[in-house]
Amino acid sequence: MRRHSHLLTSLILVIVACSHAPPPQTATVVQQGTRVDPGYSINAAELRRDLFIFADDSFRGRETGTADAQRAAAFLARRVQQLGLEPAGDSLYMQRVPLVRQTFGRATQFTVSLAGGRAQTLRLGGDVAPVISLGEDMPEPRRSADGDLVFVGYGPIDDAEAAELTRFDLAGRVIVALHGAPAKATKEHAKRLLSQQALGARIGHLMAFRPSAIVLLMAGAAVEQYDQLSPELLRSVALEGHAGVASDTTRQLPMLLLGVAKQGSPLLPTGWPNDAAPQQLGKQLSAHIEIDRVPFTGYNVAAVVRGHDPRLNKTYLAYGAHYDHIGVIHTDGRRSGRRAAVDSIANGADDDGSGSVALLAIAQQMMIYRPRRSVLFVWHVGEEKGMLGSAYFTSHPTVPIDSIVTQFNADMIGRNESNSVALIGPRAAPNYQSWRLGMIVDSVNRAYPTPLHIERASDDPDDPEHIYQRSDHYNYAKKGIPIIFFTSGLHADYHRVTDEASKIDYDKLARVSRLMLEAGLAVANRSSRPTSEMLTESISSRQP
Numbered sequence: 001m002r003r004h005s006h007l008l009t010s011l012i013l014v015i016v017a018c019s020h021a022p023p024p025q026t027a028t029v030v031q032q033g034t035r036v037d038p039g040y041s042i043n044a045a046e047l048r049r050d051l052f053i054f055a056d057d058s059f060r061g062r063e064t065g066t067a068d069a070q071r072a073a074a075f076l077a078r079r080v081q082q083l084g085l086e087p088a089g090d091s092l093y094m095q096r097v098p099l100v101r102q103t104f105g106r107a108t109q110f111t112v113s114l115a116g117g118r119a120q121t122l123r124l125g126g127d128v129a130p131v132i133s134l135g136e137d138m139p140e141p142r143r144s145a146d147g148d149l150v151f152v153g154y155g156p157i158d159d160a161e162a163a164e165l166t167r168f169d170l171a172g173r174v175i176v177a178l179h180g181a182p183a184k185a186t187k188e189h190a191k192r193l194l195s196q197q198a199l200g201a202r203i204g205h206l207m208a209f210r211p212s213a214i215v216l217l218m219a220g221a222a223v224e225q226y227d228q229l230s231p232e233l234l235r236s237v238a239l240e241g242h243a244g245v246a247s248d249t250t251r252q253l254p255m256l257l258l259g260v261a262k263q264g265s266p267l268l269p270t271g272w273p274n275d276a277a278p279q280q281l282g283k284q285l286s287a288h289i290e291i292d293r294v295p296f297t298g299y300n301v302a303a304v305v306r307g308h309d310p311r312l313n314k315t316y317l318a319y320g321a322h323y324d325h326i327g328v329i330h331t332d333g334r335r336s337g338r339r340a341a342v343d344s345i346a347n348g349a350d351d352d353g354s355g356s357v358a359l360l361a362i363a364q365q366m367m368i369y370r371p372r373r374s375v376l377f378v379w380h381v382g383e384e385k386g387m388l389g390s391a392y393f394t395s396h397p398t399v400p401i402d403s404i405v406t407q408f409n410a411d412m413i414g415r416n417e418s419n420s421v422a423l424i425g426p427r428a429a430p431n432y433q434s435w436r437l438g439m440i441v442d443s444v445n446r447a448y449p450t451p452l453h454i455e456r457a458s459d460d461p462d463d464p465e466h467i468y469q470r471s472d473h474y475n476y477a478k479k480g481i482p483i484i485f486f487t488s489g490l491h492a493d494y495h496r497v498t499d500e501a502s503k504i505d506y507d508k509l510a511r512v513s514r515l516m517l518e519a520g521l522a523v524a525n526r527s528s529r530p531t532s533e534m535l536t537e538s539i540s541s542r543q544p
């Protein structure tokens with residue numbers, strides 16, 4: 001699952017206002033799914049065997065753009081070939097995904113001019129990390145900025161504080177703001193300053209001043225956010241041809257720089273942290289970002305189990321997971337001062353090794369059951385870099401996009417309570433487009449002697465963790481396809497080197513995989529698409 005940054009989300013929320021309608025009140029009876037004899041179905045031992053291979057150190061965390069990810073793709077392709085699935089990529093089982101690695105060019109520099117003609121250079125990464133993109137379809141931050149530095153402290157987080165700052169005439173200036181809380185703040189005050197609402201308000205007010213750049217420095221408890229985010233900002237990957245082709249004349253946002261508030265920084269008042277009052281700093285920042293884009297090819301792995309009904313087998317039930325993870329990372333001991341851990345490989349056993357091996361097991365069963373519709377399996381690349389593989393697949397689908405009747409995404413399905421799984425989509429997806437599909441999955445689950453407990457708290461467009469937007473199904477949902485995101489949720493090992501195969505609950509992984517299989521059979525054997533009657537004509541006219 002993709003990392004969620006309150007910081008970047010606040011930026012995005014400020015720029016895009018989202019609205020969602022409440023779910024409909026009517027219930028609809030859904031036909032029973034095809035029951036699968038558990039004796040012949042997915043078993044925990046096989047999932048365990050596969051995941052111990054797939055999340056082994058030899059794959060080195062499967063980071064997109066490395067030979068390790070290519071090996072993981074080749075492993076999956078070999079397995080689906082052995083199972084006898086049809087190739088559904090553009091090069092047999094592989095779909096080539098044109099990607100670019102974005103690195104900072106030599107011309108990148110951040111210089112603060114001090115009094116007396118002296119200058120101080122800020123280090124990329126060590127002092128500041130630029131946000132060069134907020135995602136596809138989003139306005140881009142500018143890459144050049146020059147202006148007088150104005151420090152605005154921890155604000156403005158309300159209209160009154162924003163009004164006070166108008167005296168600085170902030171248009172075209174470089175604004176330095178703190179995110180965090182002063183050491184002497186009360187618990188309530190600190191909580192308020194650190195909240196996502198305060199962050200969103202702060203960014204919204206600052207954007208409205210039309211500055212040339214915004215420098216957001218993390219202080220206190222917020223410093224951890226910089227530690228987590230900066231490696232991703234510095235090791236970014238994008239789809240070729242999408243980002244970075246604009247020039248600054250068309251970029252609408254001010255330059256966005258993140259950093260850490262350090263005593264003595266030229267971006268802060270001399271007396272900071274004792275002096276945190278808004279003030280002109282009497283210095284200028286001159287910043288230029290140059291991005292070198294090095295093209296490379298990533299691979300989605302795609303395969304089909306052909307359906308047996310000639311009237312329906314040109315339509316597809318799609319299963320997705322992502323095989324990439326975050327690779328080799330800094331150990332947790334680095335900043336906390338503990339002895340550095342020996343392990344630096346983030347194996348991503350749960351994220352998303354669990355979904356990847358579940359799809360292999362489901363594919364094996366689908367070859368036996370051969371439902372009426374065809375079943376498409378896509379293991380996506382680049383999910384952790386911004387859901388790139390699924391963005392590419394849904395814009396360059398290897399089967400007509402309208403022929404995909406459902407997408408089931410499995411991302412992190414092997415941890416937490418043994419009897420519980422979250423289904424995201426029925427409430428969170430717009431236009432009720434996943435509502436009926438949710439009822440199909442529920443009805444299959446309810447028919448079990450001991451049903452799984454379905455967790456629904458995260459199935460909410462206003463979920464503070466924004467789970468609905470954080471994995472590959474989101475790109476399918478954007479095309480109007482009914483989706484369900486199956487996940488057992490976040491945990492303490494998420495995006496850490498401790499997300500290991502030994503920590504997976506394999507009985508649970510098998511149960512969730514079986515639910516995905518049987519709900520899939522129910523969808524793939526139905527004559528009608530699992531769209532809701534409230535949907536617009538454009539979707540219902542695509543039937544069957």
Ligand SMILES: [Zn+2]
Pocket residue numbers: 001002003351384495
């Ligand atoms: Zn992840």
